[in-house]
Amino acid sequence: MKKEDTVKLISAEGFEFVIDKEAAMVSQTIHNMLTSPGSFAESQHGEVTFPEISTTILEKICQYFYWHLQFASGKETEFPIEPELTLELMMAANYLHT
Amino acid sequence: MGGACSRNQDRGNEDNSRRVLLRRFSKSGSLRWWASSFSCPSVDIQLRKGECPSLLELCILKINQDIDKYGTVSMLPRDISQQIFNKLVFSQRLTDVSLEVFRDCALQDFYLGEYLGVNDAWMDVISSQGSSLLSLDLSGSDVTDFGLTYLKDCENLMSLNLNYCDHISDHGLEGISGLSSLTTLSFKRNDSISAQGMSTFSGLVNLAKLDLERCPGIHGGLVHLQGLTKLESLNLKWCNCVTDGDMKPLSELASLKSLEISCSKVTDFGISFLKGLQKLALLNLEGCLVTAACLDYLTELSALSTLNLNRCNLSDVGCEKFARLENLKVLNLGFNDITDACLAHLKGLTKLESLNLDSCRIRDEGLINLAGHRKLNCLELSDTEVGNNGLHHLSGLSSLERINLSFTVVSDSGLRKLCGLSSLKSLNLDAHQITDAGLANLTSLTGLTELDLFGARITDFGTDYLKKLKNLTSLEICGGGLTDAGVKNIKELSSLMCLNLSQNCNLTDKTLEFISGLSGLISLNVSNSRITNAGLQHLKTLKNLRSLTLESCKVTANDIKKLQSTYLPNLVSFRPE
Numbered sequence: 001m002k003k004e005d006t007v008k009l010i011s012a013e014g015f016e017f018v019i020d021k022e023a024a025m026v027s028q029t030i031h032n033m034l035t036s037p038g039s040f041a042e043s044q045h046g047e048v049t050f051p052e053i054s055t056t057i058l059e060k061i062c063q064y065f066y067w068h069l070q071f072a073s074g075k076e077t078e079f080p081i082e083p084e085l086t087l088e089l090m091m092a093a094n095y096l097h098t
Numbered sequence: 099m100g101g102a103c104s105r106n107q108d109r110g111n112e113d114n115s116r117r118v119l120l121r122r123f124s125k126s127g128s129l130r131w132w133a134s135s136f137s138c139p140s141v142d143i144q145l146r147k148g149e150c151p152s153l154l155e156l157c158i159l160k161i162n163q164d165i166d167k168y169g170t171v172s173m174l175p176r177d178i179s180q181q182i183f184n185k186l187v188f189s190q191r192l193t194d195v196s197l198e199v200f201r202d203c204a205l206q207d208f209y210l211g212e213y214l215g216v217n218d219a220w221m222d223v224i225s226s227q228g229s230s231l232l233s234l235d236l237s238g239s240d241v242t243d244f245g246l247t248y249l250k251d252c253e254n255l256m257s258l259n260l261n262y263c264d265h266i267s268d269h270g271l272e273g274i275s276g277l278s279s280l281t282t283l284s285f286k287r288n289d290s291i292s293a294q295g296m297s298t299f300s301g302l303v304n305l306a307k308l309d310l311e312r313c314p315g316i317h318g319g320l321v322h323l324q325g326l327t328k329l330e331s332l333n334l335k336w337c338n339c340v341t342d343g344d345m346k347p348l349s350e351l352a353s354l355k356s357l358e359i360s361c362s363k364v365t366d367f368g369i370s371f372l373k374g375l376q377k378l379a380l381l382n383l384e385g386c387l388v389t390a391a392c393l394d395y396l397t398e399l400s401a402l403s404t405l406n407l408n409r410c411n412l413s414d415v416g417c418e419k420f421a422r423l424e425n426l427k428v429l430n431l432g433f434n435d436i437t438d439a440c441l442a443h444l445k446g447l448t449k450l451e452s453l454n455l456d457s458c459r460i461r462d463e464g465l466i467n468l469a470g471h472r473k474l475n476c477l478e479l480s481d482t483e484v485g486n487n488g489l490h491h492l493s494g495l496s497s498l499e500r501i502n503l504s505f506t507v508v509s510d511s512g513l514r515k516l517c518g519l520s521s522l523k524s525l526n527l528d529a530h531q532i533t534d535a536g537l538a539n540l541t542s543l544t545g546l547t548e549l550d551l552f553g554a555r556i557t558d559f560g561t562d563y564l565k566k567l568k569n570l571t572s573l574e575i576c577g578g579g580l581t582d583a584g585v586k587n588i589k590e591l592s593s594l595m596c597l598n599l600s601q602n603c604n605l606t607d608k609t610l611e612f613i614s615g616l617s618g619l620i621s622l623n624v625s626n627s628r629i630t631n632a633g634l635q636h637l638k639t640l641k642n643l644r645s646l647t648l649e650s651c652k653v654t655a656n657d658i659k660k661l662q663s664t665y666l667p668n669l670v671s672f673r674p675e
């Protein structure tokens with residue numbers, strides 16, 4: 001995997017998730033950060049920090065990104081959501097336009 | 099992490115489309131399914147096949163499934179908790195217990211109209227939204243006067259709907275007297291509200307829309323509206339206690355644009371009080387005891403564009419005054435004792451877009467006065483004496499989109515005069531003398547979306563002509579002359595949403611087999627036919643079907659229920675039941 005094809009998402013606790021750029025772009029917010037030229041430091045370093053998103057939630061978000069790609073390619077499975085995560089996940093999803 | 103706010107405050111348009119639909123389906127049996135499907139919030143989240151749901155949508159659906167596992171959602175941005183709330187209401191999962199989840203959520207809209215079980219116990223959580231609450235619909239609920247006292251803290255409330263709330267009386271009105279932000283207030287069918295209670299209305303100075311339809315005790319109370327200078331719309335339909343004296347206070351309401359006093363006791367004298375309302379655009383006097391003399395006052399209303407004089411017992415006497423209402427766009431003269439002599443005075447009303455002459459004594463010669471009405475798009479001639487020669491005068495009305503010729507004496511050969519009306523979308527030919535030969539003259543009307551041939555004598559041969567009308571969404575043929583062979587032609591009308599083939603007693607299960615490809619159907623009626631339980635299997639493919647009527651067939655309610663539970667999730671109304 002070439003470095004420019006991936007991005008690093010960093011949680012509130014400093015945990016780093018390296019995922020495909022294509023997957024991260026499922027989020028409209030991340031998409032804007034990575035594509036608007038010059039205006040975000042993120043677009044140069046391929047790194048985004050989310051000081052308000054916990055590691056557990058960011059992991060779930062990354063899972064959703066890949067699930068979304070699978071869905072788009074025709075594999076329609078169910079995406080599991082644990083009730084105890086739902087509310088926090090919604091706040092993050094809302095922020096990420098996901 | 100704030101969220102973008104989207105609001106849908108004005109639901110007026112939805113009301114309109116509902117009315118149109120109700121009219122369209124008035125012959126197709128039960129109407130309950132429309133009532134139930136439209137009282138829900140207009141925004142709903144559901145998974146669409148093939149379209150990837152967002153994570154937010156998935157979460158909302160998840161919460162909807164097991165709402166009881168959550169204590170509160172008040173930490174979420176308001177627009178998200180609003181979506182969760184709306185989804186719960188839509189799927190009928192909200193209860194007095196799960197409502198607690200929404201305490202202090204700063205929600206803006208509570209659309210609980212016709213929702214089961216809503217009573218005073220719900221009011222505490224509703225009032226906890228405080229100054230955020232903008233719109234509240236409690237119509238059809240068991241909320242009482244006491245329940246309304248909770249609304250004191252919702253000082254920003256703009257819209258309050260208390261239609262069909264049988265436990266609300268004058269005392270309840272006191273509870274809302276401080277809600278001066280209210281712009282819309284509705285109390286349809288309230289037996290208890292009286293003039294005394296209405297005194298609280300005088301404090302609602304921002305009121306723009308007030309609905310008191312079917313409130314029989316409000317006589318004398320309109321005096322309290324006098325100072326409501328922002329009032330634009332007042333509905334007093336079916337308030338048969340309302341008299342001429344009640345009209346006097348309305349003369350001060352300079353902003354009034356719409357006034358409906360149909361079926362009241364108002365006479366010409368009462369109308370005289372309205373002549374200063376220079377913004378009045380809509381006046382509904384249906385069933386009032388007025389005469390042509392009231393037209394003298396109406397000519398002074400320079401903004402008047404919509405006038406309903408249906409069932410007013412008008413005759414030709416004095417009808418020359420119509421000539422002065424030149425700004426009228428919509429005129430309803432249905433069920434009056436007027437003749438061609440009256441039509442002569444409508445000749446100059448060339449701004450008319452809609453004219454209703456239902457059951458008037460209109461003949462062919464009268465229609466010559468409409469020949470120049472190039473803006474006319476809707477013409478109602480049902481139950482008149484109009485025949486083929488009359489249609490000749492209409493053949494140049496290029497804007498005409500809807501025409502009703504049911505129970506006229508128009509026959510097959512006359513329909514040739516319609517073939518140039520290329521804007522025509524809706525045609526009602528419910529008349530016994532119309533036959534297959536008449537349909538041959540309609541094949542050029544390819545823009546038709548609605549065709550009513552209810553009582554026409556159409557046979558299989560005639561359906562061959564219908565094949566060309568590819569845009570038909572609604573079709574009724576109930577004259578008894580169809581067999582399965584005719585339905586074979588109808589199956590090619592792939593845009594159909596509503597199909598009524600009842601009274602054709604020779605139709606068999608084969609008909610349902612032909613229809614099975616019409617996947618857009620939402621309403622189907624094949625009553626009084628030889629259809630059996632065995633034929634029902636062909637309907638499995640009609641996933642959009644909401645109404646199915648198979649009265650007097652060899653079909654049992656149980657078999658339809660089985661079909662519904664396994665294959666037709668959208669079916670909400672069926673007969674036999």
